Amino acid sequence: MKRIGYLFLIVCLLTGCQSSKQNEPIHSSFSGIYPHLAYYNNEGECGTGAVVNWADRLWVITYGPHLPYGSSDKLYEITSDLQQIVREESIGGTPANRFIHKESNQLFIGPYAIDKERNVRVIPLTEYPGRYTGIARHLSDPANKLYIATMEEGFYEVDVNTLAVKTLYVDGNVMNAHEDDTKANKPNPLLPGAHGKGFYSGQGVVVYSNNGEADERALTDFNLTSGGLCEWDGENWKLVRRNQFTEVSGPGGIYGSANPEADPIWVTGWDSRSILVGVRDKGTWAFYRLPKASNSYDGAHGWNTEWPRIRNVGTNDNPDYLMTMHGMFWRFPKTFSADQTVGIRPRSAYLKVIGDFTRWNDKLVFGCDDSAHKEFLNKRTVKGDIEGPGQSNSNLWFTDVDKPDKLGSTTAIGAVWIDDLVKSGEVSEPFLFAGWEKRCAWLRNSGKVSVNILLEVDEKGNNQWQKLKTVNVPAGQSVFVEFTDSEKGEWIRATPDKSVILSLEFAYTGNERSMENNDSFEGISVINDNTSTGALLYGLGDNRRVLGVLAGTFHGDKFVESGYYELDGNMSLEKKVDVKTENFIRTRFAIPQNVISIEESSVLIVDDNNRRWRLPLGNEAYKPLTDAGTLRICREVATERDLFNCMGTFFELPAENADGFAKIRPISSHNFRIHDYASYRGLLVMSGLNPYEVQNNPHVICSSDGKAMLWAGTIDDLWTLGKPVGHGGPWKNAQVSADEYSDPYLIGFYDKKELVLSHNHNSDVTFTLEVNPIGHGEWITYKKIKVEAGKSFNLKFPDSFQARWIRFSVNKSCKATTFLTYK
Numbered sequence: 001m002k003r004i005g006y007l008f009l010i011v012c013l014l015t016g017c018q019s020s021k022q023n024e025p026i027h028s029s030f031s032g033i034y035p036h037l038a039y040y041n042n043e044g045e046c047g048t049g050a051v052v053n054w055a056d057r058l059w060v061i062t063y064g065p066h067l068p069y070g071s072s073d074k075l076y077e078i079t080s081d082l083q084q085i086v087r088e089e090s091i092g093g094t095p096a097n098r099f100i101h102k103e104s105n106q107l108f109i110g111p112y113a114i115d116k117e118r119n120v121r122v123i124p125l126t127e128y129p130g131r132y133t134g135i136a137r138h139l140s141d142p143a144n145k146l147y148i149a150t151m152e153e154g155f156y157e158v159d160v161n162t163l164a165v166k167t168l169y170v171d172g173n174v175m176n177a178h179e180d181d182t183k184a185n186k187p188n189p190l191l192p193g194a195h196g197k198g199f200y201s202g203q204g205v206v207v208y209s210n211n212g213e214a215d216e217r218a219l220t221d222f223n224l225t226s227g228g229l230c231e232w233d234g235e236n237w238k239l240v241r242r243n244q245f246t247e248v249s250g251p252g253g254i255y256g257s258a259n260p261e262a263d264p265i266w267v268t269g270w271d272s273r274s275i276l277v278g279v280r281d282k283g284t285w286a287f288y289r290l291p292k293a294s295n296s297y298d299g300a301h302g303w304n305t306e307w308p309r310i311r312n313v314g315t316n317d318n319p320d321y322l323m324t325m326h327g328m329f330w331r332f333p334k335t336f337s338a339d340q341t342v343g344i345r346p347r348s349a350y351l352k353v354i355g356d357f358t359r360w361n362d363k364l365v366f367g368c369d370d371s372a373h374k375e376f377l378n379k380r381t382v383k384g385d386i387e388g389p390g391q392s393n394s395n396l397w398f399t400d401v402d403k404p405d406k407l408g409s410t411t412a413i414g415a416v417w418i419d420d421l422v423k424s425g426e427v428s429e430p431f432l433f434a435g436w437e438k439r440c441a442w443l444r445n446s447g448k449v450s451v452n453i454l455l456e457v458d459e460k461g462n463n464q465w466q467k468l469k470t471v472n473v474p475a476g477q478s479v480f481v482e483f484t485d486s487e488k489g490e491w492i493r494a495t496p497d498k499s500v501i502l503s504l505e506f507a508y509t510g511n512e513r514s515m516e517n518n519d520s521f522e523g524i525s526v527i528n529d530n531t532s533t534g535a536l537l538y539g540l541g542d543n544r545r546v547l548g549v550l551a552g553t554f555h556g557d558k559f560v561e562s563g564y565y566e567l568d569g570n571m572s573l574e575k576k577v578d579v580k581t582e583n584f585i586r587t588r589f590a591i592p593q594n595v596i597s598i599e600e601s602s603v604l605i606v607d608d609n610n611r612r613w614r615l616p617l618g619n620e621a622y623k624p625l626t627d628a629g630t631l632r633i634c635r636e637v638a639t640e641r642d643l644f645n646c647m648g649t650f651f652e653l654p655a656e657n658a659d660g661f662a663k664i665r666p667i668s669s670h671n672f673r674i675h676d677y678a679s680y681r682g683l684l685v686m687s688g689l690n691p692y693e694v695q696n697n698p699h700v701i702c703s704s705d706g707k708a709m710l711w712a713g714t715i716d717d718l719w720t721l722g723k724p725v726g727h728g729g730p731w732k733n734a735q736v737s738a739d740e741y742s743d744p745y746l747i748g749f750y751d752k753k754e755l756v757l758s759h760n761h762n763s764d765v766t767f768t769l770e771v772n773p774i775g776h777g778e779w780i781t782y783k784k785i786k787v788e789a790g791k792s793f794n795l796k797f798p799d800s801f802q803a804r805w806i807r808f809s810v811n812k813s814c815k816a817t818t819f820l821t822y823k
Contacts, residue, residue, distance in 0.1 A: 036082075038393050059107065095109070130171035150172075172186060207240075219377060226243075227242070253312050253321075292326040313401065329348055341462075368397055369394055441480075455493075468487060477781065534559060554673075612743045742809070767818070
């Protein structure tokens, strides 16, 4: 063993593996994340509530989960040379509000008011409690006053000059004492819904949104009616719509409306079908629907979203509005109004949980929610007994201004109806139709009569609708609709000619991505490496602010420990003596075994609700290493969702309360032998490296003794590995009965898809292919394929085909094979 350690050290020295950061710039970064800027608190979560460019500095506030009277969270001031200053005025809480008041030249952020000389004044949370969620311009005296809203429907009027506060409506925490962070939202008597989010004023009203429900069922049923959008005219409240809403903004953004009588008000939200975008224009509301890239933000309690935003990240001369919603960066037009709805476009998908963002020094700065001590409701068997980090922490992510165009595929799926009773002549809400080259729709008629569905498009986003086509859907049947390049329009809508139960789901496929590995991953062991330097990882608590690393060397599937190490905020990895922590990591962070089944045809998952799912296979070398518990399968590396790594593919896995495996999404495929991965200071840290292949990779950190090595970057680096691929199917020479359904098999978010069908019956067998486009609701028939005896049938799916799950049945008992290849 001494000889192995000596060789490792020599290799590190010769290949340039960074064993120390002492000779590098004082503020090193990894994929735009500066470890020294990480922030910690002593709460169950440490999210970024707001990030604002003000007075030549970057201002940041953090929050704990439910702390209306204050907390250990801080107000941070960051200088242009990236020095982090913790303001002594900090009182914490759960704030996410930010607003620049032009007349008084002040930034209001959380409970703080900051002038241009960077003097900070504080609104005491002990006197005016609440989880401050939004600020709006005053309806009658905007030059001298503003409104602050809390998540529990407390509303305050604040004098911007004196900071005198008047309570308009008492915060719900005063009436209902908070219990455990995993309990349902408390009811408030003022408005329907719970868990307030957005706040903005204009057109003579203040608009307030919430995205949760005060109901125990909201903790498990993602499909529960939840949330609300309300408006207040200074005297009375009015419910606008009963759905989950988040952002409320307008062209004025963080400054509020410059022309409140005429400017539109924008809102974003969602339901179990799709994203909602609303606009209040000239006193009237209109709503539109967009597809979801990610379902990790779902959940009727509203806890999984953080704060989606619409913000101008351009310049005064060239404004550029960026919208974050359900894991997608969207381009949002400044001119969006009821009569001009053109311009919403998908840019790229992302994995970080983003609380706020701004433009600063020609960079985009995203404030994230990275690593929560409490994983709240995000528990599942495939993770084993693993827990969150010992102390909550998050960080900022600095990127080029065009980064929102360069991450994941824009493939997205959504619906206007899912098993809904739709009346004859009832027009659906418009669904976004522009922004993708490959588009399809799925129609299902669950009624007893045939129905004609009129599809219309608004070609220019000016509310001028014209017929696209009419689709006939027979009773009890389904239709797959492909759209050609010539079928254009900003929006599409549907109208049936009879009252029936209908599903209408749209699935759009993003452009093809490269499969070439990025150089930043050089040095990570490949799956066929017999020897690899591994480590179990754990972010320590008690304000130690380091990553605990139980390091060792793999020889095949045998792990020989080399010692306990710690990675600090300077990214120095050094050996330590801490027997207690070493034992804790060894026992509590051991990789679970036998939580998935890698079978001959596919990977079988049985989730915590006893539902069965099947995923594609990859390199067969993954099976013995996975079975032996040498590869981490599942871990939370962004708050309240998991990163699932199986058979050489990374997946985004929503929490079970957001429908879990039913909404899993493949991110990228690789050939790496990754031992463990974790979130630390906003970074994705991975173990499992080949010391002979690091080749001066700045993403690789080595200990000075050469026996411990880690890779560090951001979770969104995973997109650069290339598109997801795989092969397999639910049946491989499987004995199946007539009309027996296979397990669902993942087909969504893959690119080139091919299918081979075969059987052993002595006569023709008809295979029925059904899909579940969105991941819940009734299954939809795609095709019936007759396969002759003794022959196989090959099917290449059309480029426009997109759905999340596929399943099969046969009309005769036989041994059947359904083999899919995703290239």
